[in-house]
Amino acid sequence: MTERQAADEPTTGLRERKKQRTRDALLRVALELFTTRGYEHTTVDEIAEAVEVSQRTFFRYFASKEEAAFAVQEMVESRFVAELLVRPARERPFTAMRNAVLYSWNTIGEAIEAVVPVELHMRTYLMIESTPALLAAHLRRSTELEERTARIIADREGLDLDADPRPRIAVAAFTGVMRVTGRLWGQGGDTSMESIRTLTELYLDHLEPALAADWRAPERTPGVPGTHGV
Amino acid sequence: MTERQAADEPTTGLRERKKQRTRDALLRVALELFTTRGYEHTTVDEIAEAVEVSQRTFFRYFASKEEAAFAVQEMVESRFVAELLVRPARERPFTAMRNAVLYSWNTIGEAIEAVVPVELHMRTYLMIESTPALLAAHLRRSTELEERTARIIADREGLDLDADPRPRIAVAAFTGVMRVTGRLWGQGGDTSMESIRTLTELYLDHLEPALAADWRAPERTPGVPGTHGV
DNA sequence: CACGCTAATGTCAGCCACTGACAGTTGACA
DNA sequence: TGTCAACTGTCAGTGGCTGACATTAGCGTG
Structure with missing residues (x-):
């Protein structure tokens, strides 16, 4: 040396x-x-x-x-996993996932900048969403992340992932909504970090009532749907 | 002539x-x-x-x-869409999707057989799930179907798909669970039509409580999770 | 029934992603 | 400074896929 x-x-x-x-x-x-x-x-x-x-x-x-196109995305995902692992045990599964996403976005910016300009990454994300071949790859990667997430959630709750379907079900619904959020964010004009953050909170808060509610009856829960117009 | x-x-x-x-x-x-x-x-x-x-x-x-690999799948999907379109208006969104899936499986078998043996199609499905490149394509196709479904649901409910996020959210959660079901069916040993049917009903019934419940408290809703062991 | 039209197919050349094999170059370290 | 190992370049080849053009073969007409 x-x-x-x-x-x-x-x-x-x-x-x-x-x-x-x-x-x-x-x-x-x-x-x-x-x-x-x-x-x-x-x-x-x-x-x-x-x-x-x-x-x-x-x-x-x-x-x-393809791998080059997802290099930065890779970083973002591991950040989410890291954040999920340190969520306090008292949080319920859905809350823990929600918070892990929101908290990880607080710090990911700098980590990205160390490799490429954040603005370039945003453009890259939009490109992925609008390129069929890459969208396919993106979805597959999401599925892999989903599996890891389900495993973590199952561990948190002390459940056997292969005997109890609930972790996978909850995670599937969660990531389903996250995907929709990402897509709508991409379609909207506002490509800022704040906008995706707001959208995420809004949509996740809508998941439960969206499944349970009678949509033709008056609204019964949070937020003000029908006014986001991204 | x-x-x-x-x-x-x-x-x-x-x-x-x-x-x-x-x-x-x-x-x-x-x-x-x-x-x-x-x-x-x-x-x-x-x-x-x-x-x-x-x-x-x-x-x-x-x-x-790739297109050859999905030719039969294509048929199955259009059958689901057709079934969803004729679901009675009184059914709630989630119920309509659920029933469309279950009903479409009643008749799809013969339609498949007209082209290839059903057994070959089952093997093909397993291959798709276990081949990364095809899995990616499968997920992308699912997303497209998801969008069509959301549009149909929005129409049923008389909602504007681009102003109200609830249709997409509900559909995302629904198809998320459907994907998990398909995957677990593939992993299990029973490749029969009945088994995927049973799994689907079971898992869909778990979605709502899975999101709302405190998993550490005693069970409060349907089925008997922890005993399916597919 | 011979004819022309056109759809279906074959042939060929070429692009691009990706890989294995082998040779050359250049840090690392004694 | 010389040896080793890592990194890189070159080359040849495979496989998916496409455009251009020639050839074959149903189809309807006179």
Whole structure:
């Protein structure tokens, strides 16, 4: 070991740093091209060429073109999981999931910025939602996250995931609503962090009554549906 | 018009019949190969060769390899939509969806058999669920169906889909549970039609209480969770 | 029944995502 | 400074998919 390094901030070797730079560059360029010319109209060769590496190198950093598109999303999801794991045991399952989502959004911004501009990530999300192939991948990833979430919830409640269907059911309904929220947020004009936050709270609060209520009778619970007009 | 034809059973020309046979053959062979060697390990060339047509012809019948895998699923979904459209107006949204699913399964069997053996379709469904690329496509298709469903529900209730979030929320929760049901059915050993029917009823009945209940308190509603062990 | 029209199919060339194999280059570390 | 291992480039090849063009074969007409 030639160079000195702080104990809490391990200065990695040149090799590591170079790798990191290459990866960041590939990611940034990929997302930039994806969001401007469109995912399908961007070839891996173009990305590689812009970063001045071979196409083969791209595939050494990302298993697929698709994986590059989801690199940031990946971070967001692990943040949610981390937050869910530290939710106090007293919270009911649904509340815990709800809070985990809302709290994780408090801090995710900076983490993203360390890799790519947040604004680029927002554009990327919109692109994912509007590109069939990526939407499909996104949904599959959501399902995987759903399974992890169900497992965590089951553990919290001390239930056996394979014997009791309730965790999976609740989580399925929860993520279903989250998906709808994400989609409507994307369709609306306001792409800010606050707007998705507001929408999330609003919609989650509507889930229970939406299932139970007689919609033709007067409203009986929270919020003011019919006025959000995103 | 050279040949005579019954008014209610239009005997199509030779051309049409040939096309139909080619399509059926391609579909049957494709599903058979997919379910035996696996989707990824089956090339379009192999399918085409087995039916003795060119690869180009395959792509004239199916826009993609994927489309062939979902051809039957497509039928099942339109059956659900048709059933939902004729549900009596008095039924509440959730009940209408629930009944549409259950009723559509009463008759779909024969319709499938007209194209491929039902047993082959069941195997295909299991393959879709266990093949990542197809699972992704399946989920995307489900989302599209979800949107159509939400529109129908909104119409039934006389609501504006873009102003009132409740239809989409309820439908999202509903299809979320349906997806879980399908997955667990696939994981279980019983691949019969009855078992998926039973599971569906059971799980849908659990949705509402699953969201509202305090799981640590004694059960308060239907069924006997913790004993299904599929 | 021969004819032309057109739909269905075959053939060919080519793009693009992705992979394995092998060779060259360059940090890391003694 | 030299050796090792990691990183990268090059090349050839597979498989999904498409456009262009030639060929075949139902179909209706004279």
